[in-house]
Amino acid sequence: MSQAARIDEIVAAHVHREGPLLPILRDVQAELGCVSAEAETQVALALNLSRAEVHGVVSFYHDLSERPDPRPCVEICRAEACQARGAEALMDAARAAAGERVRLADVYCLGLCSVGPNAKLGDEVHARLDAARLASLIASA
Amino acid sequence: MTFVRISDDALAIACGAKEVARAFEAAGCTVERVSSWGMHWLEPLVEIDGLGWGPLGPGDVAAVLDGTSAKAIGRISDHPFIARQQRLTFARAGRTRPLSLEDYAATGGWEGLNRARSLPPAQVVEEVIASGLRGRGGAGFPAGIKWRTVLGAPGERKYVVCNADEGDSGTFADRILMEGDPFALIEGMAIAAHATGAKQGYIYVRSEYPHAIAKLERAIALCGGIISPLSLEVRVGAGAYVCGEETSLLNSLEGKRGEVRAKPPLPALEGLFGCPTVVNNVLTLAAVPQILSTGGAGDYAALGHGRSKGTMPIQLAGNIRYGGLFEVPFGMSLRELVEEVGGGTASGRPIKAVQVGGPLGAYIHPRDFDLPFDYEAYAERGALIGHGGVTVFDDHADMGTMAQFAMEFCAAESCGKCTPCRIGAVRGAELIERIRGGGSRSPDRVEALPQMHNAPKQSRSREENVALLEDLCETMRDASLCALGGFTPFPVLSALRQWPEDFE
Incomplete structure (x- = not known):
């Protein structure tokens, strides 16, 4: 199926809801890896918005991106509670393990603040990480 | 056959609960997945x-x-960790299967809703006011007063919105509740809907909580008939911390950039799509079923300290030996919470600071640990209890780094609507870096121009930079539209004033 046809399907699945834009953009991001300029235009037309309005939303939220990054992504919590448990000291090892193959993203809190340092790969969360466990998690990504 | 209960909370899973459950099954046991006791x-x-x-x-x-x-x-x-608590909101934690309607009904579930529905809406509102329940999201506004405003607001279309965008580091009570007792939140929303005349509800959950989203969606599908005529929907955020602010959350629900709205108009009068809207935190709504049960409001109001009534689910986090969820009536001192209940630091080193209330909360010095857990007592000290997160730091923490992090976080997460937050946070981070880097910076070529009357002509000393930072913090505190810019000065100034040596 073409990308445009898939976006049409996503729009059709949500258009009856109140405030459908964010659910549509989340689905587009999840399936196509980004919300491209073409996708923005198509969604804007379908919802009777200007492309600027849609682009404004895409550029606002951290979860939405304008360009795809096909690499697997490991999100590492860098917030206060994980810092207090030594998350920052793991970052060099994490970068070394990730290299160019894996994308490391910062996340501010996974809600596991008593058992950090924590990281998330897809929908799987991992706690009580040390340098070795984080490196093996990144290697498995 | 041995019957084994293991939590299916995200935290337990992150610590390896699935593997343990599989091992028990392989050994011939029957495994039942329940909610978490909160002893992390x-x-x-x-x-x-x-x-x-x-x-x-x-x-x-x-x-x-x-x-x-x-x-x-x-x-x-x-x-002792459980026996010491008085759990109302988390009464079912560890005891029931999260998605079992049978378990929920057997533990008093739907009693509050059934009783509320036998009362006129105005009386439900009065009971919530009488309970003294205040918004658990951080601001501590009386929930019943908000409901009364929505009830009295003209309009056919009204909404009840649950703020489940729990972005504060050091907090996880919303997540535990949504994953462990989703029907309690749904029942609270159904009561709010009955009390205010709302027919549609939204639960706005942050995208970092996939387990909570899945649980809520299944729970709503299971109890749709019970909560009817209220129709509920889960909406997933997209990674913006500021969407935990209620007006920004409403914009996000409407499909807009999550920018903060100026108040007034209050969301209770002109909220979602311009209609009267109740916006409450997960813990606020989940406390309501107990309050609406027979005699519940009086029981709730009898607990607590000063004007902070009832219980607070406190989250012990960070570098703490016994971390987890600890629900007690307001009034417990930080010393008791952190040293006796929490057992000090996980690293075994001395406590240097405790941040209460998430990234926007003040750092509290051990000499102030006698402070009782109470909205007003904290506000008097220039601190806040926020969502009840308590994050402990040992003596490895560098408070200058933490202050700079607070400004950088504010700069990264600012919605951009108001200048003190958008520009102030960037300048604040630069200033702290400069103060820590030795202090001075010479005027650049533009600043040196004779027509730049207000630009300094000599490099500022360290003392002048510190004074400038204090001034900037005051501007952010007083002139920002919402708590992000307005409260970022709390961690910054508390760190600067109590640990000046970390800024050398």
Whole structure:
């Protein structure tokens, strides 16, 4: 199926809801890896918005991106509670393990603040990480 | 056959609960997945006939089953961490299966809703006011007053919105509740809808909580008939911290950039799509079913300290030995919470600071640990209890780094609507860096121009930079539209004033 046809399907699945834009953009991001300029235009037309309005939303939220990054992504919590448990000291090892193959993203809190340092790969969360466990998690990504 | 209970909370899973559950199944046991007791240092925690073992790995299963495990903790409900608490909102934690309607009804579920529906809306509102329940999201506004405003607002279309965008570091009570007792939140929303005349509800959950989203969606599908005519929907955020602010959350629900709205108009009068809207935190709504049960409002109001009524689910986090969820009436001192209940730091080193209330909360010095957990007592000290997160730091923490991090976080997450937050946070981070880097910076070529009357002509000394930072913080505090810019000065100034040596 073409990308445009898939976006049409996503729009059709949500258009009856109140405030459908964010659910549509989340689905587009999840399936196509980004919300491209073409996708923005198509969604804007379908919802009777200007492309600027849609682009404004895409550029606002951290979860939405304008360009795809096909690499697997490991999100590492860098917030206060994980810092207090030594998350920052793991970052060099994490970068070394990730290299160019894996994308490391910062996340501010996974809600596991008593058992950090924590990281998330897809929908799987991992706690009580040390340098070795984080490196093996990144290697498995 | 041995009957084993293991939590399916995200935290237990992150600590390896799935592997432990599989190992028990392989050993011929029947495993039941329940909610979490909230004793996080013991996860994965296993319960057999009321007795507990933890933290377990798959290799510990045989020893547990033949009674030789050294990880036994005795009867879980008698454990000092649990026995010391007074759980109202989290009464079911560890005791029920999260998605079992049978368990929910057997533990008093729907009693509050049924009783509320037998009362006129105005009386439901009066009971919530009488309970003294205040918004648990951080601002502490009386929930009943908000409901009364929505009830009295003209309009056919009204909404009830649950703020489940729990972005503060050091907080996880919303997540535990949504994953462990989703029907309690749904029942609270149904009561709010009855009390205010709303027909549609939204639960706005942050995208970082996939387990909570899945649980809520299944729970709503299971109890749709019970909460009718209220129709509920889960909406997933997209990674913006500021969407935890209620007006920004409403914009996000409408499909807009999550920018903060100026108040007034209050969301209670012109909220979602311009209609009267109740916006409450997860813990606020989940406290409501108990309050609406027979005599509940009076019981709730009898607990607490000063004007902070009822119980607060406190989250012990960061570098703490016994971290987890600790629900007690307001008024407990930080010393008792952190040193006695929490057992000091996980690293065994001395406590340097405790941040209460998430990234926007002040850092509290151990000499102030007698402060009672109470909205007003904290506000008087220039601190806040926020969502009840308590994050402990040991003496490795560098408070200058933490202050700079607070400004950088504000700069990264600012919605951009108001200048003190958008520009102030960037300048604040630069200033702290400069102060820590030795202090001075010479005027650049533009600043040196004669027509730049207001630009300094000599480099500022360290003292002048510190004074400038204090001035900037005051501007951010007083002139920002919402708590992000307005409260970022709390961690910054508390760090600067109490640990000036970390800014050298």
